[in-house]
Amino acid sequence: MRILQISSATSIGGGEKHLADLANALAQRGHAVHAALRHNSPLVTELYALPQERIMTLPLRNSLDISSALKLARIIREREIEVVHAHLARDYPLAAFAVGRAAHAQLVITRHVLFPLKPLHRLVLRRVAYAIAVSRAVGESLSAILDPSKIVCVPNGIDLKKFEAIARLSVKDRLLVGTIGNLAPVKGHEDFIRAASLIAAKRDDVDFIIAGEDESPAKDMRAQLERLIRRLGLSERIHLVGRIDDATRLLVELDLFVSASRSEGFGLAIIEAMASGVPVVATRSAGACEIIEDGETGRLVPIGDARSLAETILRLLGDREERERLRRQALGVVRQRFSLERMVEETEKVYRQALTLSK
Known part of the structure; x- marks a missing residue:
């Protein structure tokens, strides 16, 4: 098949990792x-399986960028594209116009998040053959x-081989609890920090790490989190490390992974931690x-409840055997349900x- 993947993303998040994994696997x-x-998309370097001549950059300024839409239409005609796949809501109108x-x-189209679409999309999506x-x-x-x-529901998948190759670190003097997610209020990093304070x-043998790029409009989310950390007296215990290109480098060091999100359409970082x-x-x-069975493959706590989050983390940090049981159970589920091969085939x-539909 001749397939065109479209994304105007300017940073790498779960949806962009999904696109890169999918595109590379389809090419292979x-x-x-x-x-x-x-232009200047971080995805350019992620699409290693695509020949350079098949990677094109356009302005893709917004959902009303008619100039980019016309260029997309020309690309589709000249390259005889059969399937156009758009991954961001602001790209749906451009893709629909071009098609x-x-x-x-x-x-x-693929929808990665729970946020409601705008009324404009009801008209635009009339051209959609299928929405994943x-x-x-x-x-x-x-x-x-x-x-x-x-x-059609197609859960994300990951390249299990990459994660199975991780060599876990031996027993350490200090425990490390971490989270991965762009610095945005919806990711619940403030709740994570407040839970860390209680822990x-x-x-005094636990440190905490937050990995993620600042996605706030004014780029002030990191400063806000840093102020909270200082106010709680945790500057020596909580570390903001910014964006990481390879999650495995951090995951190999963690004793416990935390997702404190207030809304999550899927949770790719959760799958990566389990793997x-x-x-x-x-x-x-x-x-x-939809990923975790509470008490079997992980622990679930109420959204926005820092105290409950802290109590659950403390119990697990104090019970190595329970952490090992959850680890083994989670690995089995990931292998069965969340492989990249399954996602690509679906x-x-x-x-x-x-x-x-076109025949």
């Missing part, structure tokens, strides 16, 4: 995969604006609840079904 399976990205000017192509939801919760959200018969008051053999504590976001099936 023999498909002619092309990518239309924003409308190239009648032989079919439009597929990364979780059942995201699918239910999409059904408010899109015909449910067009919605630090009871144990790395790190026990997980997560808030009961919709995405986490996505290929969606593409093939979309192509039958």
Whole structure:
């Protein structure tokens, strides 16, 4: 198949990792995969399996960038693209417009988050052959604006080989609890910090780490978190390390992974932690609840409840055997349900079904 992946992303998050893994795997399976990205996109270097001539950069300024939409339409016609796959809501209108000017192509979108789409998208999404939801919760959200018969749930997958190769560190003098996620209020980093304060008051052998890029509009989220850390007297215990390109480098050091998100459509970092053999504590976001079975493959706590989060972390830090049990159970589930191969095969099936609509 000749496939065009579209993304105007300017930073790397779970959705962008998904796109890169999908595009690379599809190319390795023999498909002619092309990518239309924003200028200076960090995804350019992530698409290692695509020939450079198949990676194009456009302004992709916003959902009303007609100039970029016309360029996309020309790319689709000239390269005889069969499937156009858009991954961000602001790209859906551009992709739909472009596909409308190239009648032989079919439009597929992926929805990665739970936030409701705008009324404009109801009109735009009439051109969609299929919408891929990364979780059942995201699918239910999409059904408010899109015909449910067009919605297909395909959970994210990861390259298990990369995580299975991790060599866990031996017993350390200090324990390390960490979280990975862009610095945005929805990720619940303030709740994580407040929980860390409660834990630090009871144990002096635990450190904490937050990895993620500042995504706040004014780029002041990191400063806000740093002020909270100083006010709680935790500057020596909590470390903000910014963006990390390879999650395995951090996960190999963790004794416990925490997702304190207030809303999560899927939770790719949770899967990566489980695949790395790190026990997980997560808030009961919709995405986490579809991944973790409480008490079997991890622990779930109420959203926004720093005290409950701290108490659960403390119990696990004090029980190595329970951490090991959760680790083993989680590894088994990841291998069964969240492999990259499964995700790619299910996505290929969606593409093939979309192509039958044009016959």
